[in-house]
Amino acid sequence: MKQNPTNIQLVLDWLKKVIDNRLDVHLGQAKEFEAGPFEFYNEDSGLAKFIATHQPSFEELVLFMLALTPHLQPDYLGQIVSKHFPEGGDYPEFGGVKGTNHRSILPTGETAQFILAGDDLEGRIEVQRILSSEHWFAKKHILWLEPVREGEPVMSxxxxxxxxxxxxxxxxxxxKPRFSIDFPAEYIETEMEWGDLVLHPNTLLQIREIENWITHNDTLLHEWGMKKKIKPGYRALFYGPPGTGKTLTATLLGKYTGKDVFRIDLSRVVSKYIGETEKNLSRLFDKAENKxxxxxxxxxxxxFGKRTDIRDAHDKYANQEAAYLLQRIEGYDGLVxxxxxxxxxxxxAFVRRFQNIIHFPMPRPEERYEIWRKAFPPQIKIEEDIDWRQVSARFELAGASIMNVTQYCSLEALADKxxxxxxxxxxxxxxxxxIKEGKVI
Structure with a gap:
C-alpha cells in the first residue's frame, strides 16, 4: 500500500482551518462555526483506504485527525494556539495535556469537545458519545480516551x-508485534509443508474440519444467516505427548490459510499477583481483536487445570483467572x-466449550517409518545396515525426538567428514x- 503525503497534508490543512474557525468564534472574530470544504485525492493510500472503508462523518474525521496530529507534527496544536493567543496563558476550555516525553499539546476529549461544539452542551455530549465504548472507534480499537484518575472528568x-x-x-x-510484557505472545512460522507432517489419520481428519471452518465460516454466518445462532470464533483443544506435532499443526494452519499465528505460553502469562494475569490477557486480546x-x-x-474447592484467596482468584480467559476466548471471533x-x-467444565478436541498420539510404527524416511537430508548417505521399518518398530519416539536424533547424526557426519x-x-x-527423556532403555 503506497502512501500519499499530499493527502495527509491536505487533511491537516483542512483540520487547521476547522480549529482556526472555532477559535475565531470563541474570540468573537467570527459569527458562526463553519466547516470549510474538504479536498482529498482518492488514491490507494492508507488514509484514503481508511476513509473509504469507514466513511467517517465530519465529527469523526475531525476526532481521528486530531488524535493523529501529534504523531505527524508534534507542535501542530501549539502553533495554532500561539497564533490566536500570542501573549500566552492557560486556556482550560481548549483542553489538552503535556506528555511525559512530548513537550507540546496532546489533544484530549475536552479539546475535541471545544473544537466541534464550543459551548454548545448538546454538541459536547455528542462528542462524548462518539468517544464512548459503544462507538465503532472503540469497538474496532481505533480511537479511545485514556482513562483518568478517579474523580477527574472522563473527557480530560x-x-x-x-x-x-x-x-x-x-x-x-x-x-508484527514482538514478545514483551505488554504482549506476551510470539509470532511463529515454519518452512515445512503439510507433506512434512505425519499424523494419525483420525487426527488429520479433524484438522481438516478446522480448515473447513476457516474457509467457509464467513459464508455460514453472513450469507446463510447463522450469525444470530452461532457464537463467533472457533475453539479447539490439542492434547498429546510433547513432540507429536501440536505446535507445528497450528503453524501450518496459519501458513496455508494466510493467517498469522501467535503462540502464548500460559505458564509465563499467569502471575502470582492478584489481577496481573487478567491484565496480561486483556492486553493480548485487545491487540488481537479484529486481526x-x-x-x-x-x-x-x-x-485450565482441574478447579479446586475454594479454600483460600489463591484458589478463588485462580478460578477467576480461568473464567476470565474463557470469557475472552469465547468472545474472540478468530481461531483459538x-x-x-x-x-x-x-x-x-472447560472442555465442553470447545468445538473440537483433537488427540495427537505418539506415532505408531507405520507413522514413525514415514517420519524416519523423510528425516535426513539428501546429502547424507544412509548405510545398508539401517532398516527404517525395524528402527520404527524397535524405538518409540515422537516426531520431535526423531528430528533431534536426525540433527545429532547429521552434525556428527559433517564433523567427521x-x-x-x-x-x-x-x-x-x-x-x-x-536418556534425555528419562525413558527406560
Missing part, C-alpha cells in the same frame, strides 16, 4: 490512536487453539534421546 483523558493505525498511515505497513490471528495457547493446563500434554489435566550415518551411530543417538 488523552485521545489515543491505535499505534498500528498510525504506523499504517505513515509507513504503509504494520509490523483474524490464530491464537495458540501452549501449556493450557497452567490456567489450546494445547496440553494430558487431556485429563483440563477441567471437564564422512557424510554417512550407520546403525551404530543411529542407535547411539537414539539412546541419548531416551
Amino acid at each position: 483523558g488523552r485521545l489515543v490512536l491505535d499505534p498500528e493505525i498510525v504506523e499504517q498511515l505513515t509507513t504503509g505497513m504494520i509490523s 483474524d490471528w490464530i491464537l495458540f495457547f501452549d501449556e493450557a493446563d497452567a490456567l 487453539i489450546l494445547a496440553t500434554n494430558q487431556r485429563g489435566n483440563i477441567d471437564d 564422512s557424510g554417512v550415518v550407520g546403525l551404530k551411530r543411529l542407535e547411539s543417538a537414539i539412546m541419548r534421546e531416551y
Whole structure:
C-alpha cells in the first residue's frame, strides 16, 4: 500500500482551518462555526483506504485527525494556539495535556469537545458519545480516551490512536508485534509443508474440519444467516505427548490459510499477583481483536487445570483467572487453539466449550517409518545396515525426538567428514534421546 503525503497534508490543512474557525468564534472574530470544504485525492493510500472503508462523518474525521496530529507534527496544536493567543496563558476550555516525553499539546476529549461544539452542551455530549465504548472507534480499537484518575472528568483523558493505525498511515505497513510484557505472545512460522507432517489419520481428519471452518465460516454466518445462532470464533483443544506435532499443526494452519499465528505460553502469562494475569490477557486480546490471528495457547493446563474447592484467596482468584480467559476466548471471533500434554489435566467444565478436541498420539510404527524416511537430508548417505521399518518398530519416539536424533547424526557426519550415518551411530543417538527423556532403555 503506497502512501500519499499530499493527502495527509491536505487533511491537516483542512483540520487547521476547522480549529482556526472555532477559535475565531470563541474570540468573537467570527459569527458562526463553519466547516470549510474538504479536498482529498482518492488514491490507494492508507488514509484514503481508511476513509473509504469507514466513511467517517465530519465529527469523526475531525476526532481521528486530531488524535493523529501529534504523531505527524508534534507542535501542530501549539502553533495554532500561539497564533490566536500570542501573549500566552492557560486556556482550560481548549483542553489538552503535556506528555511525559512530548513537550507540546496532546489533544484530549475536552479539546475535541471545544473544537466541534464550543459551548454548545448538546454538541459536547455528542462528542462524548462518539468517544464512548459503544462507538465503532472503540469497538474496532481505533480511537479511545485514556482513562483518568478517579474523580477527574472522563473527557480530560488523552485521545489515543491505535499505534498500528498510525504506523499504517505513515509507513504503509504494520509490523508484527514482538514478545514483551505488554504482549506476551510470539509470532511463529515454519518452512515445512503439510507433506512434512505425519499424523494419525483420525487426527488429520479433524484438522481438516478446522480448515473447513476457516474457509467457509464467513459464508455460514453472513450469507446463510447463522450469525444470530452461532457464537463467533472457533475453539479447539490439542492434547498429546510433547513432540507429536501440536505446535507445528497450528503453524501450518496459519501458513496455508494466510493467517498469522501467535503462540502464548500460559505458564509465563499467569502471575502470582492478584489481577496481573487478567491484565496480561486483556492486553493480548485487545491487540488481537479484529486481526483474524490464530491464537495458540501452549501449556493450557497452567490456567485450565482441574478447579479446586475454594479454600483460600489463591484458589478463588485462580478460578477467576480461568473464567476470565474463557470469557475472552469465547468472545474472540478468530481461531483459538489450546494445547496440553494430558487431556485429563483440563477441567471437564472447560472442555465442553470447545468445538473440537483433537488427540495427537505418539506415532505408531507405520507413522514413525514415514517420519524416519523423510528425516535426513539428501546429502547424507544412509548405510545398508539401517532398516527404517525395524528402527520404527524397535524405538518409540515422537516426531520431535526423531528430528533431534536426525540433527545429532547429521552434525556428527559433517564433523567427521564422512557424510554417512550407520546403525551404530543411529542407535547411539537414539539412546541419548531416551536418556534425555528419562525413558527406560
